[in-house]
Amino acid sequence: MKKTCLIFGILILCAFSVKAQSEYQPYSYQFYQKLNSVMYSPDTRMHTVIKPMFADDSLLKPRVDSLMNLGVNKNHKSWALRKLFDEHLINAGNKDYTFYADYLPDLVIGKEFTSKKTTWINTRGFQAALKIGSKFSFYTNLFENQAVFAPYLTSMIRKNPVIPGQAITSVPGRPEVKSFDYSYSTANLSYTPIKYINISLAYDKNFIGDGYRSMLLSDFSTNYTSFKLTGNLGNVQYMTMWTYMIDPLAPRTSTDRGTADQYKYGVFQYLDWNISNRVSIGFFQSILWAKNNSDGTFRGFDDKYLNPIIFLRPLESSDPNSPDKTHLGLTAKYKVFKNLTMYGQFLLDDFKASEFFKGSGYWANKYGIQAGIKGFNAFGIKNLNYLAEYNEARPYTYSHFQEITSYSNAGLPLAHPFGGNFREYLTIWNYSYHRFDFMGQANYGIYGLDENGIDYGKDLSISYLKHPNDYGNYIGQGLYTKLVYLEGRVAFMLNPKYNLRIELGGIYRKESNSQSVSKTNMLTIGLRSSFRNLYTDF
Numbered sequence: 001m002k003k004t005c006l007i008f009g010i011l012i013l014c015a016f017s018v019k020a021q022s023e024y025q026p027y028s029y030q031f032y033q034k035l036n037s038v039m040y041s042p043d044t045r046m047h048t049v050i051k052p053m054f055a056d057d058s059l060l061k062p063r064v065d066s067l068m069n070l071g072v073n074k075n076h077k078s079w080a081l082r083k084l085f086d087e088h089l090i091n092a093g094n095k096d097y098t099f100y101a102d103y104l105p106d107l108v109i110g111k112e113f114t115s116k117k118t119t120w121i122n123t124r125g126f127q128a129a130l131k132i133g134s135k136f137s138f139y140t141n142l143f144e145n146q147a148v149f150a151p152y153l154t155s156m157i158r159k160n161p162v163i164p165g166q167a168i169t170s171v172p173g174r175p176e177v178k179s180f181d182y183s184y185s186t187a188n189l190s191y192t193p194i195k196y197i198n199i200s201l202a203y204d205k206n207f208i209g210d211g212y213r214s215m216l217l218s219d220f221s222t223n224y225t226s227f228k229l230t231g232n233l234g235n236v237q238y239m240t241m242w243t244y245m246i247d248p249l250a251p252r253t254s255t256d257r258g259t260a261d262q263y264k265y266g267v268f269q270y271l272d273w274n275i276s277n278r279v280s281i282g283f284f285q286s287i288l289w290a291k292n293n294s295d296g297t298f299r300g301f302d303d304k305y306l307n308p309i310i311f312l313r314p315l316e317s318s319d320p321n322s323p324d325k326t327h328l329g330l331t332a333k334y335k336v337f338k339n340l341t342m343y344g345q346f347l348l349d350d351f352k353a354s355e356f357f358k359g360s361g362y363w364a365n366k367y368g369i370q371a372g373i374k375g376f377n378a379f380g381i382k383n384l385n386y387l388a389e390y391n392e393a394r395p396y397t398y399s400h401f402q403e404i405t406s407y408s409n410a411g412l413p414l415a416h417p418f419g420g421n422f423r424e425y426l427t428i429w430n431y432s433y434h435r436f437d438f439m440g441q442a443n444y445g446i447y448g449l450d451e452n453g454i455d456y457g458k459d460l461s462i463s464y465l466k467h468p469n470d471y472g473n474y475i476g477q478g479l480y481t482k483l484v485y486l487e488g489r490v491a492f493m494l495n496p497k498y499n500l501r502i503e504l505g506g507i508y509r510k511e512s513n514s515q516s517v518s519k520t521n522m523l524t525i526g527l528r529s530s531f532r533n534l535y536t537d538f
Helices: 001-015 029-039 063-068 078-083 153-160
Strands: 089-094 097-112 116-133 136-148 177-189 197-206 224-234 236-246 254-257 258-261 262-276 279-290 325-337 341-349 366-373 382-394 422-433 436-449 479-495 499-514 517-528
Touching: 029 063, 029 366, 029 382, 029 422, 078 479, 097 136, 097 499, 116 517, 153 517
Parallel strands: none
Antiparallel strands: 089 097, 097 116, 097 517, 116 136, 136 177, 177 197, 197 224, 224 236, 236 262, 254 258, 262 279, 279 325, 325 341, 341 366, 366 382, 382 422, 422 436, 436 479, 479 499, 499 517
């Protein structure tokens, strides 16, 4: 029966699809926001939620090509000048294939004035991509890094030895040593066997949403292994993805197969429907389950989750003994004006209707909300893009009764970086003028930290069974904390092919509560490249 459902689901996915694409474009908010004029124009009806996207989309490709050729001078006779400013380091191809490869430096030095510390990043990386015809593409990158971070990041990494958004690190044994060594790699193999479906096998991250943050699935955690099927029926896009993740913070379990690592599996499904050029809605489902449960039992991959069709299975909530973590979600988007779009998300974790409408602060009514606006060419200024966004999550949202199946990967949230028990307001403005890029960002957040060893619902690594009160729970409970974050960057593009740029940046961060105040005032300058998201705004 399970095999029949699986085969039936794949056939349905193929039949309700149109031509899929295969050329991978790494996801970076700073790059993707430059595509707003195409993605969010009321003259187009693109599927914009699932990221990374494919650069050879017929609507998207002209805009991507224009960005990749920004300021390029094809008349340079000097090989060195062409490679520095205009071309990939290695570039080959003909009508049947294309190949490129680049060296990716990230060399940054900074000064944190509050602690009077010098920060730096020393990264040597490369990327390579191969595309054969319209069916096959492969992309990979690898970075070797040494870094000294601002004190607030150093403190977080020492508690959880993971560089946010990048990789697990070896934490120095001596507290006085502040540098971290870590490697970061990505690989994405995309194949379109027939024109109706795209298949990808990747060690990468994914993002579901139209905003800067996502309450459903974001790229804040480290890379993980995934197998993904994506197809389209004109105005409908469908994705189902199976993943393999790790959580170094979860308690280790001893099974009959020996001491097991803290691994878990996941399945993520998303259905996007463009009702019109202006209106879209989407439906989301995720399930996480442990390779080794907290009771010591070994489970491995559960084949009942091979079914690729969303909602075509018994709901986990119908099984009170299920050890699996389930989320349901909803997205919506409305293009209000030619250059302004409203968007939102709703995530449902647990729900008890009789308690929800009482307004009693019942602990198990857990959900997250996002609402925002974004647009392009603000005030009639070409290439001035903007975003304003609100996010919130109730206490204990994303956590689970066993730590291993919390909504996290490598000890980092799979959705919003704050975890649970928070509200956040943010705005980001970007302006491009020829090879110059300008960015300004402001965040204000409130959240409740744990206090006196009591779990108030922010930390996803703690079992929600440890909650102190069944009723009276509210956002900000615990040690009420405020976060103010301001960031500005100015960059001059040297080579648009791999985002090689000289960048000057500044960060102001203040985290305050009744027990302490932590301030960061930092300036950085460096030679940077690649399209990675490197988060510091949490």
